[in-house]
Amino acid sequence: MSLAITKILIVDDSKAMQTIVNRGIQAMGYSEIETKLASDGNEALDVCRTWEPQLVLCDWHMPGGMSGLDLLHALNREMLGIKMGFVTTEEREQMIQEAYDAGAKFIVNKPFDFATLHKAVLPIIQGQDEGEEALSQYQPETFEPDRVSLPGLDVLSLVINKFAAKEVLIEELPPMELTESSYPCVVALFESVPDNVVRAVAILDVKGACLLGGAVNNLNEDDVHVAIAERAISRKIMQGCERLLSVISVALHDTVSGERLSCSRVHTITETKPVIKKLLNKQGAHRIDVEVGVIGYESGRLTLIIA
Numbered sequence: 001m002s003l004a005i006t007k008i009l010i011v012d013d014s015k016a017m018q019t020i021v022n023r024g025i026q027a028m029g030y031s032e033i034e035t036k037l038a039s040d041g042n043e044a045l046d047v048c049r050t051w052e053p054q055l056v057l058c059d060w061h062m063p064g065g066m067s068g069l070d071l072l073h074a075l076n077r078e079m080l081g082i083k084m085g086f087v088t089t090e091e092r093e094q095m096i097q098e099a100y101d102a103g104a105k106f107i108v109n110k111p112f113d114f115a116t117l118h119k120a121v122l123p124i125i126q127g128q129d130e131g132e133e134a135l136s137q138y139q140p141e142t143f144e145p146d147r148v149s150l151p152g153l154d155v156l157s158l159v160i161n162k163f164a165a166k167e168v169l170i171e172e173l174p175p176m177e178l179t180e181s182s183y184p185c186v187v188a189l190f191e192s193v194p195d196n197v198v199r200a201v202a203i204l205d206v207k208g209a210c211l212l213g214g215a216v217n218n219l220n221e222d223d224v225h226v227a228i229a230e231r232a233i234s235r236k237i238m239q240g241c242e243r244l245l246s247v248i249s250v251a252l253h254d255t256v257s258g259e260r261l262s263c264s265r266v267h268t269i270t271e272t273k274p275v276i277k278k279l280l281n282k283q284g285a286h287r288i289d290v291e292v293g294v295i296g297y298e299s300g301r302l303t304l305i306i307a
Helices: 017-026 041-051 068-078 094-102 114-125 128-136 153-163 208-216 220-228 236-251 274-280
Strands: 008-011 033-039 055-058 083-088 107-109 168-172 187-193 198-204 262-269 285-294 297-305
Touching: 008 017, 008 041, 008 068, 017 114, 017 187, 033 041, 033 153, 041 055, 041 068, 041 262, 041 274, 055 068, 083 114, 094 107, 114 220, 114 236, 114 262, 128 262, 153 168, 153 236, 153 285, 187 208, 187 236, 198 208, 198 236, 198 274, 208 220, 208 285, 208 297, 220 236, 236 262
Parallel strands: 008 033, 008 055, 055 083, 083 107
Antiparallel strands: 168 285, 187 198, 187 262, 198 297, 285 297
């Protein structure tokens, strides 16, 4: 599963700050990112019209008569569909709220470290909005739960350990509850073929995502511990999760067509959406919750739910 090119526009009247933000973006390790720079809101708006970036990282206070907030309002008026976040010294509560009301995705205050920037930007690169939109397009209670049977603990363990570079220990747990410390979570949608209907969903809490992604790509312990502590799912960890969740789909079959389900989308979420709450209300044979652990890492949680 490969990521499309993500175009990011960095807007700041300080050349030094442009460089710092750009270095922070490049430090995330995604070769699929292209960046451009602009020095004020008017220049940025022209670039947005022609280059059409997916994300704008913008200062608030700039010369030229157009502030970062003005730029956000202009993008909204022109309906360019471009996401925007602020990297700014602005801290006034009223102004910050106005930015969020206008659709700002995040506010990163200067001075900042790369971990803070990554935590804000990574969910957007990793398809949070698109994944949440896909989730919102179906109602779980309308599906046919008997069309998919979940794998047993032994099968799940076999599938994961046949693929992971490190041994993964698995133990069944009571139904998973998502708390603030669970986020960001990685969510995978499994569709039946050929009707492309979502039949099952996998949810990894942040610890589960970091250790399973790390186990697949054989990351060292320090990298995994840092990712968990910073609650920012790196490119290598996300790639590992994508690969592993695609393999888990081998154990999920549509009982009508006889075909295995296809892992159609893997993305992150930063809060529990209504459709996730409905899914997490399912009990019994419609879900399986497991603790996943790797020696030297930590333990996390994986939930598989029939949609």
